[in-house]
Amino acid sequence: MKKFRSIRGRLFLIFLFSMLGLLLIVSFVYYQRATEQIRSKMSVVAEKNISQTAGLFDVMLKGYDSVTKSLNSNNELMRLLRSSSAGLSVANVDLDRKITDTIGAIFYSRNDIVGIHIVTNEGRVFSFDRSVGATVRDHSEQEWYTRLKRSTGEMIWLGVYPRSLMSGGIERPVFAFGRQLYELSALKSIGIVLIETDVDAIVSALTNASLGPGSDVIIQASDGSEMIRTNPAGSAEERIPAGWPGPLKTGEVQITDKKDVMITASGIRTADWTVIGITPKGELQLELRQTQRFLLSVIIVLVLAATVLATFVSRSFSSPFKRLIQQMKQVELGNFKGQVHVQSYQELNVLVGSFNRMVRQMDELIERIKLATLSEKNAQLQALQSQVNPHFLFNTLDMIYWMLDERENDRLGKVILALSQIFRYGSEWEQASRAPLRRELEQLRHYLTIIQTRLGGRVHTEFDVEERWLGIEVPKMFLQPIVENAVKYGLEPVDRPGQLRISTRERDGKLEIVVADNGVGMEEETLRHLERSLEAIRSMKAGDEEEPELEPGRKGIGLQNVHLRLRLLFGEGYGVRIESRLNEGTTVIVTIPIPPERG
Structure with a gap:
């Protein structure tokens, strides 16, 4: 509080509070008029967005399903997989290269595929991924492999994993799915296929259901477990009613309102999943939020302008006094070499000139005393040295x-x-x-x-x-x-x-x-x-x-x-x-x- 007792501090406060008072009155009147134009209902928009998102996921998952079917329906690939065996002979190496070439052709048919891995019943793995390209390697059983082996040919949607299940060089989230491969002529299992895609495609589709930056979109599996969400730091699972929304028909959308959020849900037929969108009520008031942001931006700009203007006015008046006080403190510490240079009000210029002359006279007097003392000490030294x-x-x-x-x-x-x-x-x-x-x-x-x-x-x-x-x-x-x-x-x-x-x-x-x-x-x-x-x-x-x-x-x-x-x-x-x-x-x-x- 001591600084506000100075001339600069008091001028700053008077000028700043005067401008801020006028600004707050105008802003309050404008905000009251703007709140009368807020839209009260946004459920139609939310329902449309969640329905479109569910349809988009159906199309995406059907595309992934067609990739696995194209592998299973490739008779030449099935024949090659059935004929493959371990060994380093020229025939085996050539056979392995033909298998990886076929997998690579399907790999490059889509931009979102991270890796395609075929595991034969003999335990051989043929892979084509973004980390090392085409490879043939050994395989160790894991939980996801057991799930695929137990299936009977239907598509198994494994879900989202933090890193690749088969490729050690891919350390980022992937969406994994697969199925068993059958030789169609004999209906005999040859192995399983695992496909990993970039999870960004799923996240991009989920954002279509968001109504604002605070919205959270979740995909739930049929057992109610969460597979992925757009806002990992949120607590949306605590807001969803227990057992909601239950089984949904194709194209059906359910909406429920809670105190502070609106929740929408729609089913994804292809994977038996449910898309759930949680939107805070504050995000639904779009026009009000835009008005608030605009008004807040204007207030911040005006406050900054008022602060800068008040600072400039108070500093222009108090700066000469501040420089004079700083130089006086230097004189107290024994520094008589400095001079104050200001061009301000006439009365202040006279005061500064008198101070500079006083400091120069004090400096000259101190120098004379130093010279006299030094001469006396030198004489004492010479007298002492002559005694040696x-x-x-x-x-x-x-x-x-x-x-x-x-x-x-x-x-x-x-x-x-x-x-x-x-x-x-x-x-x-x-x-x-x-x-x-x-x-x-x-x-x-x-x-x-x-x-x-x-x-x-x-x-x-x-x-x-x-x-x-x-x-x-x-x-x-x-x-x-x-x-x-x-x-x-x-x-x-x-x-x-x-x-x-x-x-x-x-x-x-x-x-x-x-x-x-x-x-x-x-x-x-x-x-x-x-x-x-x-x-x-x-x-x-x-x-x-x-x-x-x-x-x-x-x-x-x-x-x-x-x-x-x-x-x-x-x-x-x-x-x-x-x-x-x-x-x-x-x-x-x-x-x-x-x-x-x-x-």
């Missing part, structure tokens, strides 16, 4: 001095080369503060070359990084402070070979880079102290002018620098997490976002 290199540089230069003193020129060459690569990588800060993870790991390997040289190979490093993550951009030199802390505070103090492992894993839609060592680990108090320092950075807001004080201690400054850089670059939810146990080792987990194209 000096300590490492001093240690390396001190080591080079002692190596020169010991004249270890080969080892010195590797160290100087690695240091050169580190300085080259570190000199690119002005070009970009990020690099692919692949370059960051290469830089880390150069660093580890120097570390392993300095420690005499006591630290073994293992990389387990999936190939698909190597192209992801990460902050420059964010791993080196972590590895430096792991070596200095975790692995150097132990008197055994140390193990350092760098690996990656995906968890909850984020990428985790894990640096684990098997060094001395941390005491629980030291770990809590370090976690508190990282938590201080997590709670810092984006607009804070002062940075949190970095607490000194084991792995403090390097990890806090990395954590602060990750938060400035990627926002909350990313950074550094630490796990450690005393005398077992320390694990530092760096969490960064996965780009959408790699997710």
Whole structure:
């Protein structure tokens, strides 16, 4: 109901109800005048239709009867059937072909025949049907075959079946009938003939007795069972009085009226069947139904026209307001790029113009604030990045001095080369503060070359990084402070070979880079102290002018620098997490976002 409180909704209802009220008054007057012209009696038409249908069926069944008689009266065919025998000799094959050719000639004499099948007393079957043409095959007894064998030469009308009784390839309803075949000279039974015809011919004849789409026409056998009906979904059998219509003479038609239907019946002499037509009383009022359909069509067209016209009028007035409201909602969500473009009433154009100018001014102000904030963050990043290199540089230069003193020129060459690569990588800060993870790991390997040289190979490093993550951009030199802390505070103090492992894993839609060592680990108090320092950075807001004080201690400054850089670059939810146990080792987990194209 909320939408009908709007300008558009109220205009729509007022205009629509006004037109519909006038339409209903005119339609009611017209309908009352039309009902005075309804015909009250249609029994004559129904009687004529049912009688014609019964006569049509007599003609159809007599035609089918003549087909079977033409087979039985074909002396040559009877002789061939009597002479046929099983076997693959040339004579037998030629005899079988002559029999199927004769059957095929009768098959093609009518368009409605689906299949002709002759079953000899020796059990051989000669068929000609629409599925495979002429065939000679074996036969297994069924109920219909027993009925034909028990007959004494009269026509047996088997009825309608959902599929062919003999042809496996014909999966549609058929009308089946047949009789025994006799050799006329000796009056000796040769076999039986089964003929299947298309059931559409029967359905087409039944529709002749229908007086409307709701009518139902049924053929009943002499025992009262239903053979076929035009409306399979109907319940006409519940409307027919029990025992009605009883025996009917040739051409006799019976009519009975019930409360809501009229029932007519006529006998089919050839098959001792009864055609029953059930027509609802509503179907008999043809002129009224035509008037109702016409009036209903006119009302529907006028209602649609009134609805379209009311919609057009209300929309033309309310559409500018709707677009303005939609753009205001976008501004509430933070989208200041959109503009409203309408050409409507003068007052509304002034309102839209003022709104567009306000949005543009807000967008310009937000852009200035973003630029100022970004400049401040870049300055913070550069300050943090500059803290990474000096300590490492001093240690390396001190080591080079002692190596020169010991004249270890080969080892010195590797160290100087690695240091050169580190300085080259570190000199690119002005070009970009990020690099692919692949370059960051290469830089880390150069660093580890120097570390392993300095420690005499006591630290073994293992990389387990999936190939698909190597192209992801990460902050420059964010791993080196972590590895430096792991070596200095975790692995150097132990008197055994140390193990350092760098690996990656995906968890909850984020990428985790894990640096684990098997060094001395941390005491629980030291770990809590370090976690508190990282938590201080997590709670810092984006607009804070002062940075949190970095607490000194084991792995403090390097990890806090990395954590602060990750938060400035990627926002909350990313950074550094630490796990450690005393005398077992320390694990530092760096969490960064996965780009959408790699997710």
